[in-house]
Amino acid sequence: MIHARGLVQTFHTGRGKEKKAVQAVDGVDIDVAEGEVVGFLGPNGAGKTTTLRILTTLLRPTAGTATVAGYDVATQPVQVRRSIGYCSQVGSTFSGAYAGDEVVDHGMLYGMSRKDAVAKGQELFDRLQLDGLWRRMPKNMSGGQKRRLDIVMGLIHSPSLVFLDEPTTGLDPQARANLWEHIADLRTEQGATVFLTTHYLDEADALADRIVVIDRGRIVASDTSDNLKAQVAGDLVVLEVSADEHVAVARDRLGSLAPDVTVEGRHVRGRVARAGRVVPGLLRDLDAAGVALDSIEVARPTLDDVFLTLTGRSLRDAEAPAAGPDGDGPPADVPLPAEPSPTPGATSPTTGAAR
Numbered sequence: 001m002i003h004a005r006g007l008v009q010t011f012h013t014g015r016g017k018e019k020k021a022v023q024a025v026d027g028v029d030i031d032v033a034e035g036e037v038v039g040f041l042g043p044n045g046a047g048k049t050t051t052l053r054i055l056t057t058l059l060r061p062t063a064g065t066a067t068v069a070g071y072d073v074a075t076q077p078v079q080v081r082r083s084i085g086y087c088s089q090v091g092s093t094f095s096g097a098y099a100g101d102e103v104v105d106h107g108m109l110y111g112m113s114r115k116d117a118v119a120k121g122q123e124l125f126d127r128l129q130l131d132g133l134w135r136r137m138p139k140n141m142s143g144g145q146k147r148r149l150d151i152v153m154g155l156i157h158s159p160s161l162v163f164l165d166e167p168t169t170g171l172d173p174q175a176r177a178n179l180w181e182h183i184a185d186l187r188t189e190q191g192a193t194v195f196l197t198t199h200y201l202d203e204a205d206a207l208a209d210r211i212v213v214i215d216r217g218r219i220v221a222s223d224t225s226d227n228l229k230a231q232v233a234g235d236l237v238v239l240e241v242s243a244d245e246h247v248a249v250a251r252d253r254l255g256s257l258a259p260d261v262t263v264e265g266r267h268v269r270g271r272v273a274r275a276g277r278v279v280p281g282l283l284r285d286l287d288a289a290g291v292a293l294d295s296i297e298v299a300r301p302t303l304d305d306v307f308l309t310l311t312g313r314s315l316r317d318a319e320a321p322a323a324g325p326d327g328d329g330p331p332a333d334v335p336l337p338a339e340p341s342p343t344p345g346a347t348s349p350t351t352g353a354a355r
C-alpha cells in the first residue's frame with residue numbers, strides 16, 4: 001500500500017545571516033502492507049507530519065520516491081488523492097454550513113452522487129456516534145465531535161488507505177478512548193489500511209500492528225510493539241534482597257541474565273529478555289544460594305524505554321519545539337499540482353494540512 005524509498009525533505013528558513021536549512025526528513029524508507037495499522041511514532045519535530053504530507057502529495061520531497069495505493073506521489077498525485085482518506089493534525093476548516101452538508105459536498109467532490117453521499121454520510125455519522133448532529137454547525141461541536149467529523153470527511157469516499165495525523169491530540173481521555181475504538185473499527189469493519197502519526201505511546205501501543213519510530217528525520221525502528229520492547233529494552237527485574245551480604249550474589253546471578261546490572265542499597269536491577277521465562281530459574285538459583293528476597297518486581301518495558309534505548313533520550317525529553325511563526329520564514333511547500341476536485345473547507349489532501 002505504501003512504499004517509500006530515501007525520502008528527504010529540506011526546508012530553508014530565515015533570510016540573510018539567519019538563513020538555515022532544516023532537514024525535516026532525512027532518508028526515510030517505509031513499507032506498509034494492505035490491511036496493516038501502522039503507528040508512526042516520534043517526538044515533536046521528528047518529521048512525522050512532513051513524511052505524511054509527502055505521502056499524501058501535499059509536499060514534493062527534496063529527494064526520494066514513494067508509491068501510495070499503487071500510484072507515484074510525484075507523477076500521479078490525483079490518483080493518490082482519490083485513493084486515500086486524510087485527517088490532518090489541525091483538523092478541517094469548516095465553512096459554517098451544517099456538518100451533514102459539508103460531508104455530502106465533500107463526497108460529491110470525490111464524484112459521488114448526492115444520494116450515495118447522504119447515505120454513506122449518515123451511516124458514518126451513526127458509526128462515529130455523531131447521530132443527531134447532521135444539522136449542527138461544526139463550530140458548535142465539542143473537540144471530540146469535531147475530530148470524529150474530520151474522520152467522517154476522510155472516509156466519505158470509502159478509501160482503502162487512511163492517513164490520520166495525531167488523531168486524538170487535544171482530546172480528553174474519554175474522547176480519546178472512544179476515537180480509538182472507531183480507528184480500530186476502520187480495519188476490522190472496513191478492511192482499511194491505516195497509517196497514523198502520534199506522539200502518545202499508549203496510542204501507538206493500543207492501535208498499531210506495527211510501530212515505526214522516527215527521530216530527527218530518520219527511522220530508528222520498525223516492528224510490533226511487543227518485539228520492539230523485547231528486543232530493545234527487555235523486562236525490568238528489581239530484586240530487593242533481605243540483607244546487605246546477599247547483594248553480591250544477587251548481582252552475579254542477575255548479571256548472568258542481564259547485560260547491565262545496577263545496585264542501589266539492597267535493590268539490584270537489570271533488564272532481561274522475556275522475564276517470564278527466566279525469572280523462575282533465577283529465583284530457584286537465589287534460593288539455592290541462600291539468598292532471601294524481601295521483594296521482587298518485574299515490569300514490562302514501555303515504548304518510552306524502547307525510545308530511550310534506541311536514541312539515548314526519553315521520548316518526552318526529546319520533544320523539541322517545532323519551527324513556528326518566530327522568524328522562521330514562510331513554509332517552503334511546493335505549489336500543489338492541479339486537483340480535479342478542490343473543496344472548500346474539507347478534510348481532503350487539498351486543504352487538510354495547512355500548518
Ligand SMILES: Nc1ncnc2c1ncn2[C@@H]1O[C@H](COP(=O)(O)OP(=O)(O)OP(=O)(O)O)[C@@H](O)[C@H]1O
Binds near residue numbers: 051321331
Ligand atoms: N514548512 C516548514 N518550514 C520550515 N521548517 C519546517 C516546516 N515544516 C516543518 N518544519 C520543521 O521540520 C521538522 C519536522 O517537522 P514535522 O512537523 O514533520 O515534525 P512532527 O514529527 O510532525 O512534529 P509534531 O509532533 O510536533 O507534529 C521540525 O524541525 C519543523 O520545525
